[in-house]
Every structure is written in structure tokens, then in C-alpha cells.
Amino acid sequence: MAHDVLIVDDSMVARMAIKNFLSTTGASISEAPSGEAALDLLAKGLRPAIVYLDLTMPGIGGAETLKRIRAVSPALPVVVITADVQAQTLEELGALGVSGVIRKPADKVSVLAWYGRATAG
Amino acid sequence: MDAALTELELDALRELMNTGVGKSARSLSELLGRPVVLSVPFVGALDGPGAGEFFSREFKREASYASAAQDFSGPLAGRGLFVLSNDECSSIASLIGLAPEMTEGVVVDLVEELCNLVLVSCVGFIAGALGGKAQFSSPNFTGRWEAGDFDCASFTTVGSEDAPRLGLRTSFRFKDSEADGHLLLAISGRSGSWLRAGLASYIEGLLCSTT
Numbered sequence: 618m619a620h621d622v623l624i625v626d627d628s629m630v631a632r633m634a635i636k637n638f639l640s641t642t643g644a645s646i647s648e649a650p651s652g653e654a655a656l657d658l659l660a661k662g663l664r665p666a667i668v669y670l671d672l673t674m675p676g677i678g679g680a681e682t683l684k685r686i687r688a689v690s691p692a693l694p695v696v697v698i699t700a701d702v703q704a705q706t707l708e709e710l711g712a713l714g715v716s717g718v719i720r721k722p723a724d725k726v727s728v729l730a731w732y733g734r735a736t737a738g
Numbered sequence: 739m740d741a742a743l744t745e746l747e748l749d750a751l752r753e754l755m756n757t758g759v760g761k762s763a764r765s766l767s768e769l770l771g772r773p774v775v776l777s778v779p780f781v782g783a784l785d786g787p788g789a790g791e792f793f794s795r796e797f798k799r800e801a802s803y804a805s806a807a808q809d810f811s812g813p814l815a816g817r818g819l820f821v822l823s824n825d826e827c828s829s830i831a832s833l834i835g836l837a838p839e840m841t842e843g844v845v846v847d848l849v850e851e852l853c854n855l856v857l858v859s860c861v862g863f864i865a866g867a868l869g870g871k872a873q874f875s876s877p878n879f880t881g882r883w884e885a886g887d888f889d890c891a892s893f894t895t896v897g898s899e900d901a902p903r904l905g906l907r908t909s910f911r912f913k914d915s916e917a918d919g920h921l922l923l924a925i926s927g928r929s930g931s932w933l934r935a936g937l938a939s940y941i942e943g944l945l946c947s948t949t
Contacts, residue, residue: 673778
């Protein structure tokens with residue numbers, strides 16, 4: 618069964634890399650270049666099995682995007698991909714209900730592991 | 739050089755800067771015990787008069803800064819400038835146990851040390867990701883100045899026959915502080931072909947990764 622996946626990153630290269638990592642899964646990939654665009658896709662009915670979310674983006678940014686996703690979808694797996702691995706950043710993401718954090722540059726094993734976990738049940 | 743980089747290559751360079759600065763921020767945060775809030779990096783062509791505007795766009799009006807410059811060489815060559823709000827210098831100095839009285843020597847030492855920490859981490863990451871290795875000069879304090887007096891020409895003078903062609907900039911601030919900091923990179927024109935090849939290979943590696 619093909620699952621929907623949402624990749625949110627202002628970098629086209631970063632989105633392409635995640636998309637490439639997931640190419641063997643058969644997942645249906647949606648991309649958003651900003652938090653606002655991601656929220657718009659979700660508001661229009663996209664129901665992804667997992668969201669890969671960049672943290673440092675123009676506009677509302679990843680943390681605010683996560684907060685708004687959590688307000689409407691408390692159980693949706695959201696994995697933040699970021700180079701910002703300061704302890705307090707991770708604590709704040711935890712408080713916002715992040716499902717997991719992958720350090721940039723993202724690696725295929727971690728991306729696929731989170732996909733497998735999100736789609737296993 | 740910028741004209742020869744595709745949108746995808748510029749995007750990749752911006753993403754590398756983002757990742758490199760993220761690593762720098764972690765080092766800075768661990769050193770100071772304060773969270774660092776990052777902004778989105780920008781990449782742009784340095785075309786003479788526009789260079790000053792590109793680099794100083796995020797400076798706050800009326801703000802005063804202290805800065806240190808550091809050259810990097812190897813296949814990725816250029817100059818970096820670490821800029822820190824004057825307001826932030828004394829609070830940082832006390833955080834890392836420097837003298838409570840902010841003598842000029844303390845400010846110079848502090849800004850040079852932070853420049854070295856942030857720039858080496860960021861530029862080293864970018865060079866490494868593109869298959870190269872950067873060497874670094876010692877950081878040099880470049881003084882205190884008002885935002886409106888930013889001397890872009892002396893910053894970007896990498897060599898009279900080797901004008902920088904590409905600029906990268908990003909801003910940061912410390913949590914619960916209005917003071918700001920900036921990392922500016924002027925990439926030498928002679929790094930152009932290496933940069934293009936490295937970015938093409940980097941992108942190809944991302945898209946063809948099988949591990």
C-alpha cells in the first residue's frame with residue numbers, strides 16, 4: 618500500500634535528497650517549500666503517514682509549523698530534519714511534540730527508519 | 739561566478755551554509771551555555787556596489803558592532819567576517835569567565851576566538867562536503883564600527899587580482915537577547931570552477947545515494 622509523505626523544506630536540494638531516499642518505498646511524495654505551504658496542503662485534505670520538516674525556513678519556520686500541525690493532528694508523525702542540534706532546541710521540539718529529529722545532512726537509513734516506523738501500524 | 743551557478747547549485751550551497759552554521763551554532767551554544775537562534779542563510783553575487791548592500795542588509799540601524807576577519811584558502815578560498823553586536827560582548831565575556839571589566843584586549847580576544855570557532859566550523863563543513871579541505875589564517879580583529887559605517891571594500895578585498903564573486907551571509911542571535919550577530923563569507927573568484935564541480939558532485943551524490 619502506497620503511503621503519502623510530506624516533505625517540508627525551503628531547499629529544493631534537501632527535498633530532492635529525502636525524496637530520493639524514499640524512492641524505493643513507493644510512497645506518494647508531496648513537497649512544500651515553506652511551513653505555510655505545508656499547512657495549506659494539510660488544510661486541503663492531505664493526510665500523510667509522516668511529515669519530514671526542516672527547522673530553519675523563511676516565514677513561520679519549522680517550530681511554529683510543528684506547533685500548528687500538532688494543534689490539529691496530535692498523532693501525525695512529524696520528524697524534524699535540522700543541523701541545529703543544540704540541547705535547548707531539542708528540548709523545545711520535544712515540548713512541541715516532535716516525533717523524532719534527524720541531523721542534517723540527513724542520511725538514508727534514518728529517513729527510511731522513520732518511514733518504516735510511521736507506516737508499520 | 740554566480741552567473742555560472744544554476745539555481746539548484748545555489749540552493750545546494752545555501753543548504754550547506756545552513757548545515758554548517760547549524761554546527762557552528764551548536765559549538766557556540768555549548769561554549770556559552772546559551773541557545774543560539776539562527777536565520778535562513780542567503781547566497782548572492784558580489785557585483786561591486788551591491789556587495790555592501792548584500793552583506794549589511796540584516797544589520798540593525800543605529801547598532802554598533804565588533805568584528806573579526808579570517809581568511810580561508812585551498813580549493814575553497816575567501817574571507818569570512820564574524821560580526822557581533824557590541825551590546826553582546828560584555829555579557830558573553832562574563833559567561834565564559836573573562837574579566838568583568840571589558841578592556842579592549844578582552845573584546846579583541848573574545849571576538850577573534852568566536853570568529854575562529856564559528857567560521858572554521860562552518861567553512862570547514864562546506865569545504866568537506868564538497869570534497870575539499872580549507873586552511874585558515876588566524877582571525878584578526880577588525881574593530882568596532884557603527885552599522886552605517888560597514889567597510890565592505892576592505893572586507894571583500896581578498897586580493898587585488900582575485901576579487902570575490904560570491905557572497906554568503908547568515909544572522910543569529912542569542913535567545914532572550916535583542917543583540918544580533920552575523921557571519922559573512924566572500925568566496926574568491928578563483929574557487930569558481932572547483933565550487934561548481936563540487937556542487938554538481940554533491941547534488942549527484944544526494945540524488946544517487948544508495949546507502
